[in-house]
Each structure stands twice: as structure tokens, then as C-alpha cells.
Amino acid sequence: MMRMDTDQLIRTLAADNAHRGRPVGFALMMALLAAAPVSLLMFFTELGIRPDVMMAMRNPFFGLKFAVTLALAIAAIAVSLHLSRPEASLRGLGWLLLAPVGILGAAIGGEMMMPQRLPMMTRLVGKNSAVCMMAIPVLSLPLLAGALVGLRHGAPARPALAGAIAGLLSAGLAATLYASHCADDSPLFVATWYTIATALVTAVGALAGAKLLRY
Amino acid sequence: MRERNDEWTGLMRSAIAGDSAAYHRLLKAVTPVLRAAARCGLARAGQPVDQSEDIVQDILLAVHLKRHTWDAEAPFAPWLFAIARNKLIDALRRRGRRIFVDIDDFAETLPGEVPAETASAGEVAAQLKTLPERQREVLQSIAVEAASIKDTAAKFSMSEGAVRVALHRGLASLTAKLRE
Numbered sequence: 001m002m003r004m005d006t007d008q009l010i011r012t013l014a015a016d017n018a019h020r021g022r023p024v025g026f027a028l029m030m031a032l033l034a035a036a037p038v039s040l041l042m043f044f045t046e047l048g049i050r051p052d053v054m055m056a057m058r059n060p061f062f063g064l065k066f067a068v069t070l071a072l073a074i075a076a077i078a079v080s081l082h083l084s085r086p087e088a089s090l091r092g093l094g095w096l097l098l099a100p101v102g103i104l105g106a107a108i109g110g111e112m113m114m115p116q117r118l119p120m121m122t123r124l125v126g127k128n129s130a131v132c133m134m135a136i137p138v139l140s141l142p143l144l145a146g147a148l149v150g151l152r153h154g155a156p157a158r159p160a161l162a163g164a165i166a167g168l169l170s171a172g173l174a175a176t177l178y179a180s181h182c183a184d185d186s187p188l189f190v191a192t193w194y195t196i197a198t199a200l201v202t203a204v205g206a207l208a209g210a211k212l213l214r215y
Numbered sequence: 216m217r218e219r220n221d222e223w224t225g226l227m228r229s230a231i232a233g234d235s236a237a238y239h240r241l242l243k244a245v246t247p248v249l250r251a252a253a254r255c256g257l258a259r260a261g262q263p264v265d266q267s268e269d270i271v272q273d274i275l276l277a278v279h280l281k282r283h284t285w286d287a288e289a290p291f292a293p294w295l296f297a298i299a300r301n302k303l304i305d306a307l308r309r310r311g312r313r314i315f316v317d318i319d320d321f322a323e324t325l326p327g328e329v330p331a332e333t334a335s336a337g338e339v340a341a342q343l344k345t346l347p348e349r350q351r352e353v354l355q356s357i358a359v360e361a362a363s364i365k366d367t368a369a370k371f372s373m374s375e376g377a378v379r380v381a382l383h384r385g386l387a388s389l390t391a392k393l394r395e
Contacts, residue, residue, distance in 0.1 A: 004272070004336065004339045004340040004343060004358055004359075005268075005336065006246060006268060006271055006272055006275070006336065007243075008358040008359060008361075009272050009275060009276075009339060009358065010239065010242040010243060010246065010275065011239070011357065011358060011361060012354060012357050012358040012382070012386065013238075013242060013275060013276070013279045013386070014235050014236075014238050014239035014242065015235070015357050015363075015364060015382060016279065016379070016382050016383050016386055017230060017233070017234075017235040017238045018233070018235070018379060019379065019382075019383045020283065021280065021281070021282065021283035021284075022283065023283060024283070024284060084284060085284045085285075085286065085294070086281065086284060086294060086297040086298045086301060087293045087294050087296075087297035153283070153284075154281075154284055155277070155281040155284045155298065155301075157297060157301060214305075214394060215277060215280075215281060215301075215394075
């Protein structure tokens with residue numbers, strides 16, 4: 001009969017003290033670096049950067065798309081690392097996730113104040129909504145897988161929440177890629193279709209996280 | 216209370232710096248508190264308290280494998296109790312009960328109140344059987360026979376590095392199996 005009483009277990013754990021787990025930030029970075037080429041390959045073979053990119057750069061709303069998506073990705077990375085500690089909650093750093101919302105709100109306000117050639121609904125509906133809703137989730141899947149692999153090194157108190165943040169993170173990175181392809185630059189378009197796509201990825205992340213991020 | 220927390224935090228810092236004896240002392244010191252909290256949680260959920268030792272071992276394994284998520288600048292006790300609470304809720308849920316576990320259950324436990332005896336634990340021992348032979352032999356040598364890494368290496372004609380790898384992998388897969 002095999003036995004392992006608690007004193008014996010403690011002795012065994014102490015013997016393994018020399019083994020050091022990698023910091024979660026390092027594990028997350030390596031996993032994202034491993035996943036990024038897959039998303040990049042998908043992006044450049046299927047979509048690619050828009051041909052009129054030099055012209056587009058003169059439009060401030062083209063640049064604002066990247067401010068929004070990168071703010072989302074960076075805030076979500078910071079929050080997911082924070083949540084990888086067992087005693088952490090959203091209360092400390094959760095407000096960071098409002099940064100992309102704030103930038104987007106300011107951009108919409110800015111656009112409203114400028115004279116526009118196209119009516120509001122036309123700008124909102126855009127030309128690429130179907131591609132956008134497809135491309136962002138698909139591009140984010142490899143990144144989401146990578147983020148979950150990296151975050152498994154952590155010990156989140158709420159795995160589904162941590163998974164949802166991993167979803168935001170990967171959607172933010174995928175949307176950064178997609179924004180360079182998409183010819184719709186109106187913040188109204190971004191606020192509608194990017195948000196729906198991001199919500200989709202976040203839901204997938206929450207479902208996967210509930211299973212994979214338990215420790 | 217404050218003194219106890221400071222002592223634990225100090226021991227954990229030494230452990231992270233490589234002091235295995237300090238780590239051993241720390242795990243010994245926290246175990247009675249974890250045991251009392253596990254019993255309290257089980258009793259409150261209407262479960263037999265004799266399963267508490269399985270929960271204690273589950274917590275200790277998680278503490279061990281996730282100790283890199285502890286911030287050495289922060290006190291140790293809140294981190295420990297967060298893991299313990301998580302594992303206790305998990306254990307109760309697996310036994311079909313959902314219950315609110317108050318973190319104060321841990322913090323308010325006084326050393327005098329805690330049961331000293333070790334109840335028998337079966338889950339870790341049962342999973343031990345399912346490990347690959349090498350990992351199981353290494354774990355048993357160190358756990359049951361109290362052999363050092365060096366002696367274990369000599370006994371199985373392995374390098375010390377290989378013993379360390381087998382030991383860590385064994386502990387990690389034990390934990391993964393307990394989670395299933």
C-alpha cells in the first residue's frame with residue numbers, strides 16, 4: 001500500500017526547493033512570441049496592409065485605430081499579469097481597461113466636430129464590416145492560445161475572468177494587425193465592429209480560461 | 216498574528232533565496248493552520264472532516280508549484296490564504312457542495328486551537344501509483360525513505376540533475392492529476 005502522509009509530502013516539496021518557476025510575465029511573452037508568427041502569416045497571406053497606406057497615414061483617424069487597439073492590448077497584458085496572482089482582483093488595475101474606451105470616445109467626439117463627406121450611418125456601417133468581424137477573431141485565435149499557455153504559469157483566483165482578459169489581449173493584438181488592412185477609419189466603425197469582434201474573442205477566452213487556467 | 220505573518224514572510228524570502236531548510240520549516244508551520252481551516256470548511260459544508268488531509272496536501276502542492284507568483288515585497292499570509300481558499304472551494308465543489316469560504320477562517324485560526332494529529336490522506340497516494348515508474352521511485356525514495364537527492368541518485372544510478380527533474384515532474388503531474 002502506497003502512502004504519502006503530509007510530513008512526507010512536505011519533505012518532498014522542500015527537496016524540490018531548488019526548482020524555480022518562471023515568472024508569469026516571461027512565460028506570457030515567450031508564448032505570445034511563439035504565436036505571433038502564425039497570426040502574421042495568416043494576415044499577410046490573406047489580407048495584407050492596405051495599398052493606400054501612405055495616403056491613409058495623413059488621416060489622423062487611421063492612426064487613432066492603432067491607439068485604441070494597442071491601448072487595449074497593453075492594458076489587457078498588464079491586467080492579465082496582475083490577475084495571475086492568487087490574491088489579486090480586478091479592483092487594483094481594472095480601470096486600465098477603460099483606456100481604449102476613453103480614446104475611442106474622444107475619437108468619436110473629434111470626428112463629430114469635423115465636417116464629413118459621408119453621413120454618420122454610412123461611416124458606421126462602412127465597407128468591411130463582414131471581413132472585420134471574421135478577421136479579428138480568426139487572427140486572434142493563435143494569440144489567444146499563446147496567451148492561455150503563458151497564463152497557465154499563473155494562479156488566477158477567477159480563471160474565467162483571467163481567460164476573458166486573455167481574450168481582450170489577443171483581440172487587441174489581432175485588431176492592431178487588421179487595422180492596417182481595413183480602409184474604414186471612422187471611429188464609429190471601430191466602436192461597432194471591432195467591439196463586436198473583440199466581445200466574441202473575449203467570450204471564447206472566458207470559456208477556455210474557465211477550463212485551462214484553473215490551478 | 217502580525218508576528219506570525221512576519222515570520223512566514225521571512226521564511227519564504229529565505230526559501231526563495233535557496234534555503235531549503237527555511238522552506239521546510241515554513242511548510243511545517245503553515246500546515247496546522249491549513250488543516251484547521253480545511254476542517255472548519257468541511258464541517259460547515261456538512262462533510263466529514265476526515266477528508267481534511269487531502270485538502271491540506273492539495274493546498275501544499277499548489278503553494279509549491281505556484282510560489283513564483285508570490286511577490287517577495289508582499290506579506291506571505293494573504294497569498295497563502297488566497298490559494299488555500301481557492302483549493303478548499305474546489306474540493307467542496309468536487310464533493311458537490313458550493314459554499315462561501317471566508318478568508319477570515321484562516322486568519323483567525325490560533326495555533327493553540329489546531330488539531331495536531333495527521334489524519335490519513337489518500338488522494339495523493341492514490342495518484343502516486345499512476346505516475347511513470349522513474350518519477351514514482353524518486354518521489355518514494357525522498358518522501359517515504361527520507362533519502363537525499365544525492366542518495367537517491369546513487370541508488371538508481373542517475374545523475375542528481377535527473378533526480379531533480381524526475382522529482383519536479385512527478386510533483387507537477389501529481390498536481391495535474393488531482394485537478395482532474
